[in-house]
Amino acid sequence: MRRASTLASCVLSRTLATAHGRAGSGAASISVQHRLLQAALYGSSTSNADAQRRWFSPLFSSSSAQRASVGAAGALIGVVAATSLSQEVYAKESVPPEAVPKDVVLYQYEACPFCNKVKAFLDYYDIPYKVVEVNPLSKKEIKWSDYKKVPILMVDGEQLNDSSAIIDKLGQKILSKKKADSTLEEDEETKWRKWVDNHLVHVLSPNIYRNTSEALESFDYITSNGNFSFTEKITVKYAGAAAMYFVSKNLKKKYNITDERAALYEAAETWVDALNGREFLGGAKPNLADLAVFGVLRPIRYLRSGKDMVEHTRIGEWYTRMENVVGDSARIKA
Numbered sequence: 001m002r003r004a005s006t007l008a009s010c011v012l013s014r015t016l017a018t019a020h021g022r023a024g025s026g027a028a029s030i031s032v033q034h035r036l037l038q039a040a041l042y043g044s045s046t047s048n049a050d051a052q053r054r055w056f057s058p059l060f061s062s063s064s065a066q067r068a069s070v071g072a073a074g075a076l077i078g079v080v081a082a083t084s085l086s087q088e089v090y091a092k093e094s095v096p097p098e099a100v101p102k103d104v105v106l107y108q109y110e111a112c113p114f115c116n117k118v119k120a121f122l123d124y125y126d127i128p129y130k131v132v133e134v135n136p137l138s139k140k141e142i143k144w145s146d147y148k149k150v151p152i153l154m155v156d157g158e159q160l161n162d163s164s165a166i167i168d169k170l171g172q173k174i175l176s177k178k179k180a181d182s183t184l185e186e187d188e189e190t191k192w193r194k195w196v197d198n199h200l201v202h203v204l205s206p207n208i209y210r211n212t213s214e215a216l217e218s219f220d221y222i223t224s225n226g227n228f229s230f231t232e233k234i235t236v237k238y239a240g241a242a243a244m245y246f247v248s249k250n251l252k253k254k255y256n257i258t259d260e261r262a263a264l265y266e267a268a269e270t271w272v273d274a275l276n277g278r279e280f281l282g283g284a285k286p287n288l289a290d291l292a293v294f295g296v297l298r299p300i301r302y303l304r305s306g307k308d309m310v311e312h313t314r315i316g317e318w319y320t321r322m323e324n325v326v327g328d329s330a331r332i333k334a
Helices: 006-023 030-040 062-089 113-124 163-174 183-208 212-225 230-254 260-275 288-300 304-312 315-326
Strands: 104-108 130-133 152-155 158-161
Touching: 104 113, 113 163, 113 183, 113 288, 113 315, 152 163, 158 163, 163 288, 183 212, 183 230, 183 260, 183 288, 183 304, 212 230, 212 304, 260 304, 260 315, 288 304, 288 315, 304 315
Parallel strands: 104 130
Antiparallel strands: 104 152, 152 158
């Protein structure tokens, strides 16, 4: 799912070899650049937009205050009730205190959609976690692991690999007391989680690397937030953007995409149709499929492609609801 094309590897290899030549042993080998592409393939930009709040400030003139007091009181009660209901509907899911892991560490690339799937889950269930940003070239931060991809999640000393498997296993640990869903709901949830991994993520790269300006926009975020040295930042931004521009063309062919924006819009509309009028696929609250779609879209939301997606499809309202319900990050700041 994260394989990069040979073309991109060759382009980056030749460019980065110059930057790393002083290391003494050809550090910018094809295999190393393949790791970079694994990190950059779905890289994109994000913005932590604050959730919007609505303030109600009814004003009454002194001349009419006495006559309107009963009506104003009734209106105020209605506002309070509606606000309370909204907060109840869009509250994070609670996890029994005894079920919350004591030590959670996520090894990630900041722009990776699969890493963002895991973070959406952790944020929604308010599970505190630390983050270790992995250098995609050296991967020195995960040299201790036989598994060399991200995300890797360490939960109280136990290693969990692969985003969907991580969510499944962690969900079993912390949600064992959660009310069981119906078989129909489980089947629907599973279907759309697979759709995210097998279709939605493949639409992203052709869009965020659609042209040179969008490719540079993506790599500007990747290099600004990734774990790179100063030299790597400069080299990776321009070499990576150029390489991924060409890679995106190959990905279009691989996944039979003729118009990248049309494919993105179609995927967004397909998801909204799946909601079938519900606030979330899970009904009144998000389920794992909601969190998966939100997680992989979150990195691109404030890129040009993400802005276009919200402007030209119906997904915006659902996405805003998800931003509100997932709320602030549970990440522990170092």
